Amino acid sequence: MSIISDSLGRIKPSATIAVTAKAAELKAAGRDVIGLGAGEPDFDTPDNIKEAAIRAIREGKTKYTAVDGILELKKAICAKFKRDNNLDYEPNQVTVGTGGKQIIYNALMATLNPGDEVIIPAPYWVSYPDMVLLGGGTPVAVPTTKESKFKMRPEDLEAAITPKTKWLIFNSPSNPSGAGYNREELKALTDVLVRHPHVWIMTDDMYEHLVFDDFKFVTPAEVEPSLYDRTLTMNGVSKSYAMTGWRIGYGAGPVPLIKAMATIQSQSTSNPSSISQYAAVEALNGPQDFIAERAKVFEERRNLVVSMLNQAAGLECPLPEGAFYVYPSCEGCIGKKTPEGKLIANDLDFVSALLENEGVAVVHGEAFGLSPHFRISYATSTEELTEACERIQRFCASLR
Numbered sequence: 001m002s003i004i005s006d007s008l009g010r011i012k013p014s015a016t017i018a019v020t021a022k023a024a025e026l027k028a029a030g031r032d033v034i035g036l037g038a039g040e041p042d043f044d045t046p047d048n049i050k051e052a053a054i055r056a057i058r059e060g061k062t063k064y065t066a067v068d069g070i071l072e073l074k075k076a077i078c079a080k081f082k083r084d085n086n087l088d089y090e091p092n093q094v095t096v097g098t099g100g101k102q103i104i105y106n107a108l109m110a111t112l113n114p115g116d117e118v119i120i121p122a123p124y125w126v127s128y129p130d131m132v133l134l135g136g137g138t139p140v141a142v143p144t145t146k147e148s149k150f151k152m153r154p155e156d157l158e159a160a161i162t163p164k165t166k167w168l169i170f171n172s173p174s175n176p177s178g179a180g181y182n183r184e185e186l187k188a189l190t191d192v193l194v195r196h197p198h199v200w201i202m203t204d205d206m207y208e209h210l211v212f213d214d215f216k217f218v219t220p221a222e223v224e225p226s227l228y229d230r231t232l233t234m235n236g237v238s239k240s241y242a243m244t245g246w247r248i249g250y251g252a253g254p255v256p257l258i259k260a261m262a263t264i265q266s267q268s269t270s271n272p273s274s275i276s277q278y279a280a281v282e283a284l285n286g287p288q289d290f291i292a293e294r295a296k297v298f299e300e301r302r303n304l305v306v307s308m309l310n311q312a313a314g315l316e317c318p319l320p321e322g323a324f325y326v327y328p329s330c331e332g333c334i335g336k337k338t339p340e341g342k343l344i345a346n347d348l349d350f351v352s353a354l355l356e357n358e359g360v361a362v363v364h365g366e367a368f369g370l371s372p373h374f375r376i377s378y379a380t381s382t383e384e385l386t387e388a389c390e391r392i393q394r395f396c397a398s399l400r
Contacts, residue, residue, distance in 0.1 A: 068096050116164060161199060180217065
Protein backbone atom coordinates (compact mmCIF):
# COMPACT_ATOMS: atom_id res chain seq x y z
CA MET A 1 0.00 0.00 0.00
CA SER A 2 1.40 3.38 -1.01
CA ILE A 3 1.97 6.11 1.58
CA ILE A 4 0.88 8.68 -1.05
CA SER A 5 -2.80 9.67 -1.07
CA ASP A 6 -5.06 8.89 -4.00
CA SER A 7 -5.93 12.58 -4.37
CA LEU A 8 -2.31 13.43 -5.16
CA GLY A 9 -2.46 11.07 -8.11
CA ARG A 10 -5.06 13.32 -9.73
CA ILE A 11 -2.72 16.29 -10.01
CA LYS A 12 0.70 17.08 -11.41
CA PRO A 13 3.55 19.42 -10.41
CA SER A 14 3.52 22.97 -11.81
CA ALA A 15 4.87 22.91 -15.38
CA THR A 16 6.17 26.48 -15.13
CA ILE A 17 8.20 25.68 -12.02
CA ALA A 18 9.47 22.50 -13.69
CA VAL A 19 10.71 24.41 -16.75
CA THR A 20 12.45 27.00 -14.59
CA ALA A 21 14.14 24.24 -12.59
CA LYS A 22 15.25 22.44 -15.79
CA ALA A 23 16.73 25.67 -17.19
CA ALA A 24 18.63 26.26 -13.93
CA GLU A 25 19.90 22.67 -13.99
CA LEU A 26 21.22 23.05 -17.54
CA LYS A 27 22.85 26.39 -16.71
CA ALA A 28 24.58 24.81 -13.71
CA ALA A 29 25.89 22.11 -16.06
CA GLY A 30 27.46 24.80 -18.25
CA ARG A 31 24.84 25.12 -20.98
CA ASP A 32 24.04 28.54 -22.42
CA VAL A 33 20.35 28.69 -21.57
CA ILE A 34 17.90 31.57 -21.72
CA GLY A 35 14.99 30.87 -19.38
CA LEU A 36 11.67 32.36 -20.46
CA GLY A 37 9.53 30.11 -18.29
CA ALA A 38 9.10 31.99 -15.02
CA GLY A 39 6.29 34.50 -14.53
CA GLU A 40 8.37 36.88 -12.45
CA PRO A 41 9.22 40.55 -13.07
CA ASP A 42 12.94 41.17 -13.46
CA PHE A 43 12.58 44.53 -11.71
CA ASP A 44 13.55 44.87 -8.06
CA THR A 45 11.11 45.59 -5.22
CA PRO A 46 11.00 49.41 -4.78
CA ASP A 47 13.19 50.80 -1.99
CA ASN A 48 10.33 52.34 0.01
CA ILE A 49 8.73 48.91 0.31
CA LYS A 50 12.01 47.33 1.39
CA GLU A 51 12.50 50.06 3.98
CA ALA A 52 9.02 49.46 5.38
CA ALA A 53 9.94 45.80 5.91
CA ILE A 54 13.25 46.71 7.57
CA ARG A 55 11.42 49.18 9.82
CA ALA A 56 8.92 46.49 10.81
CA ILE A 57 11.79 44.19 11.80
CA ARG A 58 13.47 46.92 13.85
CA GLU A 59 10.19 47.73 15.57
CA GLY A 60 9.76 44.11 16.60
CA LYS A 61 6.76 43.38 14.39
CA THR A 62 7.94 39.79 14.12
CA LYS A 63 5.23 37.93 16.02
CA TYR A 64 2.17 35.99 14.92
CA THR A 65 -0.58 38.15 13.48
CA ALA A 66 -4.28 37.58 12.94
CA VAL A 67 -4.65 34.45 10.83
CA ASP A 68 -5.74 36.20 7.64
CA GLY A 69 -3.93 39.50 7.93
CA ILE A 70 -3.26 42.59 10.02
CA LEU A 71 -5.90 45.31 10.18
CA GLU A 72 -3.53 47.90 8.66
CA LEU A 73 -3.14 45.77 5.55
CA LYS A 74 -6.83 44.99 5.29
CA LYS A 75 -7.58 48.73 5.43
CA ALA A 76 -4.97 49.38 2.73
CA ILE A 77 -6.59 46.68 0.58
CA CYS A 78 -10.03 48.26 1.05
CA ALA A 79 -8.57 51.62 -0.01
CA LYS A 80 -6.96 50.01 -3.06
CA PHE A 81 -10.23 48.41 -4.17
CA LYS A 82 -12.02 51.75 -3.84
CA ARG A 83 -9.26 53.69 -5.61
CA ASP A 84 -8.63 51.33 -8.49
CA ASN A 85 -11.87 49.38 -8.93
CA ASN A 86 -14.64 51.51 -7.39
CA LEU A 87 -15.50 48.60 -5.08
CA ASP A 88 -16.49 49.13 -1.45
CA TYR A 89 -15.29 46.56 1.07
CA GLU A 90 -14.91 46.54 4.85
CA PRO A 91 -11.91 44.88 6.55
CA ASN A 92 -14.05 41.91 7.64
CA GLN A 93 -14.65 41.20 3.94
CA VAL A 94 -10.92 40.93 3.23
CA THR A 95 -8.53 38.00 3.59
CA VAL A 96 -4.74 37.98 3.20
CA GLY A 97 -2.81 34.87 2.26
CA THR A 98 0.65 33.62 1.41
CA GLY A 99 0.42 34.68 -2.24
CA GLY A 100 -2.53 34.77 -4.58
CA LYS A 101 -2.34 31.00 -4.99
CA GLN A 102 -3.30 30.46 -1.35
CA ILE A 103 -6.32 32.74 -1.69
CA ILE A 104 -7.62 30.67 -4.61
CA TYR A 105 -6.78 27.40 -2.85
CA ASN A 106 -8.51 28.47 0.38
CA ALA A 107 -11.64 29.51 -1.50
CA LEU A 108 -11.86 26.21 -3.35
CA MET A 109 -11.16 24.11 -0.25
CA ALA A 110 -13.80 26.04 1.68
CA THR A 111 -16.55 25.72 -0.91
CA LEU A 112 -16.20 22.64 -3.12
CA ASN A 113 -18.15 19.44 -2.60
CA PRO A 114 -17.68 16.24 -4.64
CA GLY A 115 -19.26 16.71 -8.05
CA ASP A 116 -19.10 20.52 -8.03
CA GLU A 117 -17.90 21.92 -11.34
CA VAL A 118 -15.57 24.87 -11.85
CA ILE A 119 -15.48 26.58 -15.25
CA ILE A 120 -11.99 27.58 -16.37
CA PRO A 121 -11.37 29.30 -19.74
CA ALA A 122 -8.43 27.72 -21.58
CA PRO A 123 -5.61 28.51 -21.86
CA TYR A 124 -5.45 28.80 -18.09
CA TRP A 125 -2.85 29.20 -15.37
CA VAL A 126 -1.51 25.72 -14.73
CA SER A 127 -2.59 25.64 -11.07
CA TYR A 128 -6.33 26.28 -11.46
CA PRO A 129 -7.50 22.79 -12.50
CA ASP A 130 -5.19 20.98 -10.11
CA MET A 131 -6.41 23.02 -7.14
CA VAL A 132 -9.99 22.24 -8.15
CA LEU A 133 -9.13 18.53 -8.24
CA LEU A 134 -7.48 18.71 -4.82
CA GLY A 135 -10.69 20.26 -3.50
CA GLY A 136 -12.72 17.34 -4.83
CA GLY A 137 -14.28 19.35 -7.64
CA THR A 138 -14.34 18.86 -11.39
CA PRO A 139 -12.55 21.39 -13.63
CA VAL A 140 -14.50 22.23 -16.79
CA ALA A 141 -12.21 23.75 -19.41
CA VAL A 142 -13.73 26.10 -21.98
CA PRO A 143 -11.33 26.27 -24.94
CA THR A 144 -10.74 29.59 -26.69
CA THR A 145 -8.96 30.25 -29.99
CA LYS A 146 -6.23 32.51 -31.26
CA GLU A 147 -8.85 33.98 -33.61
CA SER A 148 -10.79 35.19 -30.55
CA LYS A 149 -7.49 36.37 -29.04
CA PHE A 150 -7.96 33.65 -26.39
CA LYS A 151 -11.08 35.26 -24.93
CA MET A 152 -14.11 33.24 -23.90
CA ARG A 153 -17.32 34.12 -25.72
CA PRO A 154 -20.59 34.51 -23.80
CA GLU A 155 -22.19 31.64 -25.70
CA ASP A 156 -19.30 29.37 -24.68
CA LEU A 157 -19.78 30.32 -21.04
CA GLU A 158 -23.53 29.75 -21.29
CA ALA A 159 -22.98 26.29 -22.79
CA ALA A 160 -20.55 25.29 -20.02
CA ILE A 161 -22.86 26.14 -17.11
CA THR A 162 -24.76 23.22 -15.57
CA PRO A 163 -26.72 22.79 -12.32
CA LYS A 164 -23.44 21.49 -10.83
CA THR A 165 -21.43 24.63 -11.63
CA LYS A 166 -20.09 26.22 -8.42
CA TRP A 167 -17.49 28.71 -9.70
CA LEU A 168 -16.15 30.47 -12.75
CA ILE A 169 -12.45 31.29 -12.42
CA PHE A 170 -11.82 34.43 -14.42
CA ASN A 171 -8.31 35.79 -15.12
CA SER A 172 -7.81 39.06 -17.03
CA PRO A 173 -5.20 39.94 -18.19
CA SER A 174 -4.52 36.26 -18.54
CA ASN A 175 -1.64 34.01 -17.69
CA PRO A 176 -0.60 32.51 -20.14
CA SER A 177 -2.06 34.44 -23.07
CA GLY A 178 -1.99 38.05 -21.86
CA ALA A 179 -5.58 38.41 -23.10
CA GLY A 180 -7.51 41.21 -21.43
CA TYR A 181 -11.29 41.69 -21.55
CA ASN A 182 -12.49 45.24 -22.10
CA ARG A 183 -15.67 46.51 -20.42
CA GLU A 184 -17.94 45.53 -23.31
CA GLU A 185 -16.49 42.01 -23.55
CA LEU A 186 -16.72 41.50 -19.81
CA LYS A 187 -20.29 42.86 -19.65
CA ALA A 188 -21.34 40.22 -22.18
CA LEU A 189 -20.02 37.55 -19.80
CA THR A 190 -21.51 39.07 -16.66
CA ASP A 191 -24.89 39.23 -18.42
CA VAL A 192 -24.70 35.44 -18.70
CA LEU A 193 -23.73 35.08 -15.04
CA VAL A 194 -26.63 37.26 -13.90
CA ARG A 195 -28.96 34.63 -15.41
CA HIS A 196 -27.36 31.85 -13.34
CA PRO A 197 -27.49 32.88 -9.68
CA HIS A 198 -25.97 29.62 -8.42
CA VAL A 199 -22.61 30.36 -10.11
CA TRP A 200 -19.98 32.18 -8.08
CA ILE A 201 -17.18 34.23 -9.69
CA MET A 202 -13.54 34.05 -8.64
CA THR A 203 -11.47 36.75 -10.32
CA ASP A 204 -7.69 36.62 -10.58
CA ASP A 205 -6.72 40.25 -11.13
CA MET A 206 -3.00 39.77 -10.48
CA TYR A 207 -1.98 41.52 -13.73
CA GLU A 208 -4.41 44.42 -13.33
CA HIS A 209 -1.81 47.18 -13.69
CA LEU A 210 0.27 45.52 -16.40
CA VAL A 211 -1.83 46.60 -19.39
CA PHE A 212 -0.79 48.20 -22.65
CA ASP A 213 -1.80 50.65 -25.35
CA ASP A 214 -5.07 52.27 -24.21
CA PHE A 215 -6.53 49.18 -22.54
CA LYS A 216 -8.65 49.95 -19.46
CA PHE A 217 -8.81 47.24 -16.82
CA VAL A 218 -12.17 46.31 -15.30
CA THR A 219 -13.18 43.53 -12.90
CA PRO A 220 -16.51 41.64 -12.88
CA ALA A 221 -18.07 43.08 -9.69
CA GLU A 222 -17.22 46.56 -10.96
CA VAL A 223 -18.89 45.96 -14.34
CA GLU A 224 -21.96 44.21 -12.89
CA PRO A 225 -22.65 45.30 -9.28
CA SER A 226 -25.40 42.69 -8.89
CA LEU A 227 -22.64 40.03 -8.86
CA TYR A 228 -20.91 41.65 -5.86
CA ASP A 229 -22.42 39.24 -3.31
CA ARG A 230 -21.18 36.15 -5.14
CA THR A 231 -17.77 37.35 -6.27
CA LEU A 232 -14.35 36.78 -4.71
CA THR A 233 -12.11 39.50 -6.14
CA MET A 234 -8.51 38.31 -5.81
CA ASN A 235 -5.28 40.24 -6.30
CA GLY A 236 -1.80 40.55 -4.81
CA VAL A 237 1.46 42.46 -4.77
CA SER A 238 3.60 39.90 -6.63
CA LYS A 239 3.52 41.23 -10.19
CA SER A 240 2.73 44.96 -10.12
CA TYR A 241 5.05 45.64 -7.18
CA ALA A 242 7.76 43.08 -8.08
CA MET A 243 7.24 41.28 -4.77
CA THR A 244 6.99 37.65 -5.90
CA GLY A 245 9.17 36.33 -3.07
CA TRP A 246 7.35 38.28 -0.37
CA ARG A 247 4.28 36.01 -0.85
CA ILE A 248 1.30 38.26 -0.22
CA GLY A 249 -2.03 37.80 -1.97
CA TYR A 250 -5.45 39.02 -0.95
CA GLY A 251 -9.11 38.67 -1.75
CA ALA A 252 -12.39 40.36 -0.88
CA GLY A 253 -15.89 38.96 -0.88
CA PRO A 254 -18.92 38.08 1.25
CA VAL A 255 -18.21 37.70 4.98
CA PRO A 256 -19.30 34.02 5.26
CA LEU A 257 -16.88 33.05 2.48
CA ILE A 258 -14.04 35.10 3.96
CA LYS A 259 -14.59 33.50 7.39
CA ALA A 260 -14.59 30.01 5.87
CA MET A 261 -11.34 30.76 4.05
CA ALA A 262 -9.79 31.96 7.32
CA THR A 263 -10.76 28.65 8.92
CA ILE A 264 -8.89 26.77 6.19
CA GLN A 265 -5.85 29.01 6.60
CA SER A 266 -5.90 28.65 10.39
CA GLN A 267 -5.32 24.91 9.98
CA SER A 268 -2.69 25.16 7.23
CA THR A 269 -0.23 28.05 7.32
CA SER A 270 -1.80 30.46 9.84
CA ASN A 271 -0.78 34.05 9.12
CA PRO A 272 1.35 35.23 6.20
CA SER A 273 4.78 36.60 7.14
CA SER A 274 4.33 39.61 9.42
CA ILE A 275 7.24 41.41 7.72
CA SER A 276 5.77 40.88 4.26
CA GLN A 277 2.43 42.21 5.45
CA TYR A 278 3.93 45.50 6.61
CA ALA A 279 5.82 45.76 3.32
CA ALA A 280 2.53 45.24 1.47
CA VAL A 281 0.90 48.08 3.44
CA GLU A 282 3.56 50.41 2.07
CA ALA A 283 3.21 48.95 -1.42
CA LEU A 284 -0.52 49.67 -1.54
CA ASN A 285 -0.45 53.01 0.31
CA GLY A 286 2.82 54.39 -1.04
CA PRO A 287 3.80 55.91 -4.41
CA GLN A 288 2.24 54.13 -7.40
CA ASP A 289 3.86 56.01 -10.29
CA PHE A 290 6.58 53.42 -10.91
CA ILE A 291 3.96 50.84 -11.93
CA ALA A 292 3.03 52.68 -15.13
CA GLU A 293 6.71 53.30 -15.90
CA ARG A 294 7.49 49.60 -15.64
CA ALA A 295 4.39 48.67 -17.62
CA LYS A 296 5.74 50.85 -20.44
CA VAL A 297 8.94 48.79 -20.46
CA PHE A 298 6.91 45.58 -20.60
CA GLU A 299 4.89 47.02 -23.49
CA GLU A 300 8.09 47.69 -25.45
CA ARG A 301 9.26 44.14 -24.78
CA ARG A 302 5.89 42.75 -25.86
CA ASN A 303 6.11 44.61 -29.16
CA LEU A 304 9.63 43.30 -29.76
CA VAL A 305 8.78 39.67 -28.97
CA VAL A 306 5.52 39.60 -30.96
CA SER A 307 7.25 41.13 -33.98
CA MET A 308 10.18 38.71 -33.89
CA LEU A 309 8.06 35.62 -33.28
CA ASN A 310 5.77 36.46 -36.17
CA GLN A 311 8.88 36.48 -38.38
CA ALA A 312 9.67 32.88 -37.36
CA ALA A 313 8.64 30.17 -39.83
CA GLY A 314 5.59 28.28 -38.62
CA LEU A 315 4.75 30.55 -35.68
CA GLU A 316 1.80 32.88 -35.24
CA CYS A 317 1.70 35.20 -32.23
CA PRO A 318 -1.34 37.36 -31.32
CA LEU A 319 -0.74 40.76 -29.69
CA PRO A 320 -1.87 40.53 -26.03
CA GLU A 321 -3.46 43.34 -24.02
CA GLY A 322 -1.52 42.83 -20.80
CA ALA A 323 0.53 40.73 -18.34
CA PHE A 324 4.05 39.80 -19.52
CA TYR A 325 3.37 36.71 -21.59
CA VAL A 326 2.79 35.80 -25.19
CA TYR A 327 1.17 32.57 -26.32
CA PRO A 328 2.24 31.85 -29.89
CA SER A 329 0.86 29.01 -31.96
CA CYS A 330 3.42 26.52 -33.25
CA GLU A 331 0.87 24.73 -35.42
CA GLY A 332 2.96 25.48 -38.53
CA CYS A 333 5.85 23.47 -37.06
CA ILE A 334 3.87 20.36 -36.15
CA GLY A 335 4.73 17.40 -38.38
CA LYS A 336 8.17 18.71 -39.25
CA LYS A 337 11.50 17.25 -38.16
CA THR A 338 14.59 18.70 -36.50
CA PRO A 339 17.96 18.53 -38.29
CA GLU A 340 18.65 15.42 -36.16
CA GLY A 341 15.51 13.77 -37.52
CA LYS A 342 13.28 14.12 -34.43
CA LEU A 343 9.58 14.51 -35.27
CA ILE A 344 7.75 17.53 -33.86
CA ALA A 345 4.43 15.82 -33.14
CA ASN A 346 3.09 18.28 -30.55
CA ASP A 347 3.97 21.42 -28.59
CA LEU A 348 5.86 19.43 -25.94
CA ASP A 349 8.13 18.06 -28.69
CA PHE A 350 8.57 21.62 -29.97
CA VAL A 351 9.67 23.13 -26.64
CA SER A 352 11.85 20.12 -25.80
CA ALA A 353 13.71 20.36 -29.10
CA LEU A 354 13.97 24.14 -28.77
CA LEU A 355 15.64 23.75 -25.38
CA GLU A 356 17.92 20.98 -26.60
CA ASN A 357 18.96 22.64 -29.87
CA GLU A 358 19.03 26.34 -29.00
CA GLY A 359 18.99 26.56 -25.21
CA VAL A 360 15.71 28.51 -24.94
CA ALA A 361 13.39 27.36 -22.15
CA VAL A 362 9.65 28.01 -22.66
CA VAL A 363 6.52 26.19 -21.43
CA HIS A 364 4.45 23.96 -23.71
CA GLY A 365 0.82 24.83 -24.32
CA GLU A 366 -0.60 21.50 -23.18
CA ALA A 367 0.25 22.53 -19.60
CA PHE A 368 -2.13 25.48 -20.00
CA GLY A 369 -4.91 23.42 -21.56
CA LEU A 370 -4.63 24.60 -25.17
CA SER A 371 -2.36 23.18 -27.87
CA PRO A 372 -0.39 23.54 -30.08
CA HIS A 373 1.03 26.64 -28.41
CA PHE A 374 3.77 27.64 -26.01
CA ARG A 375 4.18 30.40 -23.45
CA ILE A 376 6.98 32.90 -23.31
CA SER A 377 7.48 35.20 -20.34
CA TYR A 378 9.11 38.43 -21.52
CA ALA A 379 9.88 39.58 -17.98
CA THR A 380 13.59 39.76 -18.75
CA SER A 381 16.02 42.12 -20.46
CA THR A 382 15.61 43.34 -24.04
CA GLU A 383 19.03 41.88 -24.86
CA GLU A 384 18.07 38.40 -23.64
CA LEU A 385 14.70 38.57 -25.38
CA THR A 386 16.29 39.59 -28.66
CA GLU A 387 18.83 36.77 -28.45
CA ALA A 388 16.13 34.25 -27.46
CA CYS A 389 13.88 35.26 -30.35
CA GLU A 390 16.77 35.03 -32.81
CA ARG A 391 17.43 31.50 -31.55
CA ILE A 392 13.73 30.62 -31.93
CA GLN A 393 13.77 31.97 -35.50
CA ARG A 394 16.87 29.91 -36.25
CA PHE A 395 15.31 26.78 -34.73
CA CYS A 396 12.08 27.18 -36.71
CA ALA A 397 14.02 27.75 -39.92
CA SER A 398 15.94 24.50 -39.31
CA LEU A 399 12.80 22.34 -39.25
CA ARG A 400 12.02 20.35 -42.38
